[in-house]
Amino acid sequence: MDQLATPFDPKDFRRALGMFATGVTIVTTRTADGSPVGITANSFNSVSLEPPMVLWSLANNARSLPVFSGSKHWNVHILSNEQEALSNRFARAGEDKFAGLALDASAHGVPLIPECSARFQCRTAFQYEGGDHTIFVGEVLQYDSCALPPLLYVTGGYALAARKAAPVSTEPLANMDGALYSENLLGYLFGRAHFQFVHGMRGTLQQRHLSDTDFFVLSLLSVRQPLAAEEIAAHIAYTGVDLGAATLQSLVERGLLLAEGGTQPGLRLSPAGSDAILHVLAAAKVVEANLVDRMGELESAALRNLLKQAILATDPGLPKLWQAPATAPGPGLSAS
Template identity: 65%
Template sequence: MERSRPFDPKDFRQALGMFATGVTIVTAQAADGMPVGVTANSFNSVSLQPPLVLWSLARNARSLEAFRSAGHWNVHVLANDQEALSNRFARAGEDKFAGLALEAGLTPAPLLGGCSARFQCRTMFEYEGGDHVIFVGEVLDYDRSDRAPLLYVTGGYALATRVAGAVATKGCTASDCTPYSEDLLGYLLGRAHYQFLAGVRPMLDRHGLSEADFFVLALLGVREPLDAAEIAAHTAYTGIDVGPVLLRSLVARGLLQDQPGQCWTLSAEGRDALLHVLAAAKAVEADIAERLGGIGTAALRNLLKQFIAASDPGLPKLWSM
């Protein structure tokens, strides 16, 4: 059977890109003793018994001869915070290993740290694969961490998150049902916010703090001194009135200190209260993160950052100024 039609290379690549993969860096030691490494998403498992894996390398890769002659190579399954490392090993021509701490492995192949999993392999078979060479290796040793893996799909990096099957939307067919579903983002965000806050509220109460009080303390905890206009600019999006009355009340309760020029800083007491509430918030976060798992937590954080960027009304930058 002949190919049905001429393939447009870009379109063919895009079709292949619908298959989501992880991202790996494969390393080896060249005959001259220099380390080589490439970013590769062609990695896959082959066999459990014996333990075999494969990956393919472009024939025009500068490291091809090094991998062919090395006989051993290490596959590093990258973690979700290793995107920069992936980009570094995908660029030809730079010193890919500059500044990286290497660990000792079973073989001379360089071993990188901070990954989700690592497989130390020796070449078992080498196959011709068109414009690529396919390496099949026997796994001599492996290790893994609980770091969430980095994914690659439709030409970009992605994070894995499990499908929340248990909270799938229920159909709404009755004519009298409400015009929103449990998938409404506003509902999900609001409910998540209040459920999180419920865990922190006992500590707020212990220090006699309202949410508005805490907002001001948290703001000054990141940057101080701030004047009334700056505080208002940073808190406007909450709809909470952080005006002179609230600020005077915080000063009267010994939580803020007046500074020259109508500015405020945290008092020692205010900083202490802030640290207690933040510690409570971190404990709630740790508990939820454990239930969501490393992958779910990383994906949630990523999506919330994207949501905040997409809906940012133009707030002054709090951390980067």
């Protein structure tokens, strides 16, 4: 083949190619003496439905090239949202990539990694030269998939997929000349989503005569306790609620909180307080389950990711809540 001219700046060319969003796979096989081999690859693509075929390409300088070139079988694993660390592990040359990794049984003894979004067990059909890569085309012998949201790769970084919502208006409301209030205003979207979510728990809060502030205090203590009144106030200040002594006193009088004396005075949930917050959080879980059901796993994972980013980007310097608790956890609730 004639040498093709490459008049491109390699970095810029790579950046342009990175505009194409892909999933992330790990492709595995075994050496002739049975050692497992695997690499992270995002060059995977579908080729044919009938017969079922897929392809991926491997750099000619990859240490694993001779093994893949000589293998009859290889498995492609489409990684899930939870498998970013595994992707990084299989993208690094030199370490024992399979150390401590439990594998599923596979038809041809090729390593089969569990908990992936999808897996394709393939037989090599063709190999082609592709510049500085070798292209492997495989016939799919078996596959499986599940609902775990896939990990994506785009513009040089990991990402999560979310289907686009119905288009929303970007126009200011007609009766508010010059106003910037629109359906796309993030503040509006946050507020509306928050209140609609809490609306689904309102009945449980009312049955138990809990105000939003009571709920906030009880849920805080379910994650971390005991906390001094000032610490509770510091955690809650960003909501705009001025937590007077009266609220905490009332929770103690209603038997929901216990005041501890001693050298480190603090407040903790009473058994009745633990019971109340468990019921409210169970109601929140029901609202969440309905939301996930309607939106889908993919969008829910993407939403969590984006909300965490928004919380980081707007953090006014709150005390850290979800880092390793200094004290024992709350009433059987996991702080994940």
